[in-house]
Amino acid sequence: MRHRKPALGFIFVTLFLDILGVGLIVPILPKLVQQMQGGDIAAASHAVGSLGAIYALMQFLFAPVLGSLSDQFGRRPVILIALAGSALDYLLLAFAPTLPWFFIGRAVSGLSGANITAATAYIADISPPEKRAANFGVIGAAFGLGFIAGPLLGGLLGASNLRLPFLVAAILTGANWLYGYLCVPESLDREHRRPFSWSRANPVGSLRALREKPLAFGLAISLFALNLGQFCVHSTWVLYTGFRYGWGPREVGLSLAVVGLTAAVVQGGLARMIIPKLGEIRSIVCGNCISALALAGYGAAPRGWMIYAILPFGAFGGIGGQSAQALVSKSVGPSEQGSIQGAITSLGSIAGFLAPILATGLFGHFVDERRAVPVPGAPFFLGATLVACSLGIALRTIRKHLPKTGN
Numbered sequence: 001m002r003h004r005k006p007a008l009g010f011i012f013v014t015l016f017l018d019i020l021g022v023g024l025i026v027p028i029l030p031k032l033v034q035q036m037q038g039g040d041i042a043a044a045s046h047a048v049g050s051l052g053a054i055y056a057l058m059q060f061l062f063a064p065v066l067g068s069l070s071d072q073f074g075r076r077p078v079i080l081i082a083l084a085g086s087a088l089d090y091l092l093l094a095f096a097p098t099l100p101w102f103f104i105g106r107a108v109s110g111l112s113g114a115n116i117t118a119a120t121a122y123i124a125d126i127s128p129p130e131k132r133a134a135n136f137g138v139i140g141a142a143f144g145l146g147f148i149a150g151p152l153l154g155g156l157l158g159a160s161n162l163r164l165p166f167l168v169a170a171i172l173t174g175a176n177w178l179y180g181y182l183c184v185p186e187s188l189d190r191e192h193r194r195p196f197s198w199s200r201a202n203p204v205g206s207l208r209a210l211r212e213k214p215l216a217f218g219l220a221i222s223l224f225a226l227n228l229g230q231f232c233v234h235s236t237w238v239l240y241t242g243f244r245y246g247w248g249p250r251e252v253g254l255s256l257a258v259v260g261l262t263a264a265v266v267q268g269g270l271a272r273m274i275i276p277k278l279g280e281i282r283s284i285v286c287g288n289c290i291s292a293l294a295l296a297g298y299g300a301a302p303r304g305w306m307i308y309a310i311l312p313f314g315a316f317g318g319i320g321g322q323s324a325q326a327l328v329s330k331s332v333g334p335s336e337q338g339s340i341q342g343a344i345t346s347l348g349s350i351a352g353f354l355a356p357i358l359a360t361g362l363f364g365h366f367v368d369e370r371r372a373v374p375v376p377g378a379p380f381f382l383g384a385t386l387v388a389c390s391l392g393i394a395l396r397t398i399r400k401h402l403p404k405t406g407n
Contacts, residue, residue, distance in 0.1 A: 007126055008138060010176070010184045011119050014079060015142035016149075017173050018113055021086065022055075023150015024165045028158040035162075036099045047099060051106045053353065058110025060349035064206035067117035067342025071335055072196040075122040076186045078338075082115030083177040090170035094163045117345045121337035124329040125187035133280050133326030134272040140318050141268025147260035151253060192334035206343040215331045216340055218397025219324050222390045224347040226288065226321055229386030231355030233295055236363045236379045243367055244376050245304035255307060262315035271319050280323040281398060287320020288391035295384040299377025317387075324394055327402075358382075 033047045070078040089108040096102050120139065127135040157164040199205045210217045241247040241255065275283045294314030301307055325344070332340050359379040366378040375381075 007184050007187065008123065008135065010180055011122055012138045012142050013176050014083065014119055014180070015116060015139055016146045017083075017086070017169070017176055018116060019143045019146030020150040020153070021090065021109065021169050021173070022113070023147055024154030024157075024169060025150075028154050028162050028165055031158075032162050033099065033102070036102075051102060052356075054103060055106045055110040055113070056349050056353040058107050059114045060203055060346050060353070062111045063114040063117045063345035063349065064203055064339065064342035066114050067121065067206070067338035067340070067345070068196050070118040070121055070188070070338035071194050074186045074188045074193070075118045075125065075338070076180070076184060078118040079115055079122065080177060080180055082112045082118070083173055083180065085112040087170050087173040087177060090166045090173060094166035094170065114342075114345060117342040118338060120325075120329075120341040120345075122187045124337045124341075125334060129330050130276070132329055133275045133283065133323045136322045136325050136329075137267040137269075137271040137318075139267070140271075140322065141264040144260040144263030144265075144267065147263070148257045151256065155253075188334060188337075194335040203343075203346045206339055206346060209339065210343045213331060213340075215397060215401040216328045218401060219328045219331075219394060220344050220347055222394040222397065223321060223324055223328075223344060224351055225386050225390035225393060226291070226324075227348050227351040228355055228358075229295065229383035229390065230291070231351050232359035232362075232379045232383040232386070233298065235356040235359040239360070239363055240298075240376055240379070241304065241307070245307075247304060251304070255311070258308060258311050259315075262312050263318055266315040267318045267322060270316075271322060274316075275319055275323055278319075280327055281402075283319045283323035284327075284394050284398075285320075285391065287317045287323065288387055288394070290314065291317030291320060292384045292387040292391070295380050295387060299380030299384070320391075327398075 029051070033051070037047060066078050066082065085108060089105050089112060092108070093102065093105040096105060116139075120136070123135050123138060124132060153168065154165045157168060197205075199209070210220055237256070238252050241252055245251070247255070278286060291314065294310050294317055297310045297314075298307060301310065328340060328344065329337060359382070362378050362382060363376065366375040368374070
């Protein structure tokens, strides 16, 4: 048991650096791209959107591949290779001379970022079933803190040199690779491994294989609806708060820092006490209800200060997704954790791709100056509806299939 503590910490740092790498480019990438486009803002905006799309596409394609590889060769080598790829990619972006190199870099980032699949499977491997939901909170805590540190680090370092954040990220990721290589053990025993199969490793095949496990499939669809609803809010947060409250970069940055901090506190700490007391099913119900109410509250809040009153409450909604993911993990054996987590990550990538298109289009429609009564909170209300649908799908799946799993 002693070896599990540093291993779990390594996974936390790995996921933290993944989201840090995504977050640090937020304040600097548009400026870099604009420089490469000769100062053309319109051309730069299209290029930035395309860079985001290629990241999501590569994660969608390769999450099942890395998951299936980790089922055959173990979690440790897959995570280490992905970390090495991330470190080299940051170096590439630091010295990329032209825009096409940035597209190559974001493609590599998406591929390496798919290591969340193997990292999540690692957590499942080292966690007893009764602690799995709480330990999945490491993911939320890492994302929350990375969500704070990424834009902050990118902004501070980028103020002196727009390339500097990439160099710092490369050093941090390289140091984490070295620690993992020297100190972190493998989590998947050889007797629990299974051969790699392209039929499971491609996104379509992984989703088809997921359908063979009704409980896991239903909860994965529930998680997809939950992610889609939450990503709708993420995609329009800056637009919405600027339109409704007149927030600028400072206010937006502060609000996002609070989002990350509260998520880290709840999912990384308080969830370890809450989920065991409530149980996973009640945690799904409570978490999704809280999330739906919080999203609706953001969309209805007439004053900006009200957002800060809702944020700590909304953070407790994270226990719903944690618990659903734990039930999925418990419904399959050790040799299938990688492929199952790969399928879930692919679905999350689809949600991440669809949500910005859906939410920004909806926002633009409902704030059109030709409308007599604008409804800027429309994407948030849609998000709340999707979260409610997620809860309905989860409960129907649990009622229908959980007794058959023996859980």
